[in-house]
Amino acid sequence: MTSRRKVVVTGFEPFGEHTVNSSWVAVQELKRLGLGDDVDLHVCEVPVEYQAVQSLLPSLWEEHQPELVIHVGVSGLATTLTLEQCGHNKGYKRLDNCRFCPPSQCCMDEGPDCIRSTLDMDQVCRTVNGGNAGITVSVSKDAGRYLCDYTYYTSLYLGQGRSAFIHVPPLGKPYSSQELGRGLQAVIQEMLKQLKEDHSEEQKKDYCNH
Template sequence: MDQKKTVIVTGFEPFGEHAVNASWVAVQELKKLGLGKDINLHVAEVPVEYQAVQTLLPSLWKQHLPQLVVHVGVSGMATTVTLEECGHNHGYLRVDNCSFCPESRCCIEGGADCIHSVIDMDAVCRRVNSSGLGVTVSVSKDAGRYLCDYTYYTSLYLSKGRSAFVHVPPLGKPYSAKELARALRAVVLEMLELMEHNDGRKYCLHDQ
């Protein structure tokens, strides 16, 4: 029987000024590195489309039954590798690559305003920053109310909090794709380690 853990890591397709999306480039580099022989790593490119996210994420969960899903997105404002603590349900006003925007302006009608990951992002951040990796990691509580936040909330909702979201800066500002991939590898392995020791921790649905 396969005792290996399964992890899915996703990046996004190009959008707006990001003609090359650093998130998907970094995720492809991570695929080359791998997460070690005990972990099955699956990667997927997510369209920058609200409706595609609603179809793709449940199918990824169903197909692979992962222990953890980590979504990676690019942020033009980021200068560090940024771990997002939570996803938000409301406030989606920007149109996607198909010029579509959800009429409800939310991810899941009737869902909680905010869902936190079960993973302690501050702990992941501390561990990776103290490992001498050469890439700075920080923590954020606002994933930006666009496809990144939308994807994160939807994934947290589907997984009961067993998801994570990481924002990376554009390539070369300041990190290369290989440096970003090394940072993602360190972050994902720390997340798995923490999850193993924190199985009893409940995830937080703010207003439920």
Template structure:
């Protein structure tokens, strides 16, 4: 269980052995047969983490490379696969353990703002490179 607001860096394709709440587990133990083992988000989660932490919200933010090989990881990997890496997944601790809903809401707003800012900067770089060539 998360104790910080956790930015998931990547989704993993293999290792799904546990049953979900509906007693389902993929026969192949993977999300997408033939898909890459790991897909990273195009969003630089370390930068998002550093920028949000530096803003002084008082909510701990961390980066993870393993969303847990359960529904979260399965959903994230599938989303990353279908969006060619243009996806994000954030684990949030339970309310009151230790943060209030208001604190978590402020932290999530800041995280989303930083993600959008980084994506805007990446798009500007791509457009500049296209004009140069």
């Protein structure tokens, strides 16, 4: 019997003008849809607070030992599902929901400036856009130096790159909660497929080297 794959997906609580945060609405819709019979999906709402992220993320990785953690956030500028390729360590000057910002303006004092996801976001983007998910996907290398970027960098650091970040537009601009949920499902299933193929390639290499 094959073991089930563990995936954690998070969305954010409301903040600023986003009194309903489409990221958490979309994640709840994804939870309803699921990721397939072989995937254990755990979802979590993340506070828009730097210090909460610093305590919550290590416990998520520790408790669930997931194959992949995906964070979903809202961007008022987004009109597509936007896949972020990397997270950044420095430049956090905006105050969070508690009116706090890190004194050092960075995530990890000893961390590298930028960490890339092990996933090839361009490949995920091409595949999903070539399918019939009914949404458009694009790729970005700047997650915005706020809680989204901060969360992503922290997760990439903890998971050694086995993390992804997806920005979604506000509800109705242009997608409904159902469309966002289906879009997340298509994107994450493609990411899991990519991880499986990468793992198979590694096993083949190990076999050939013996």
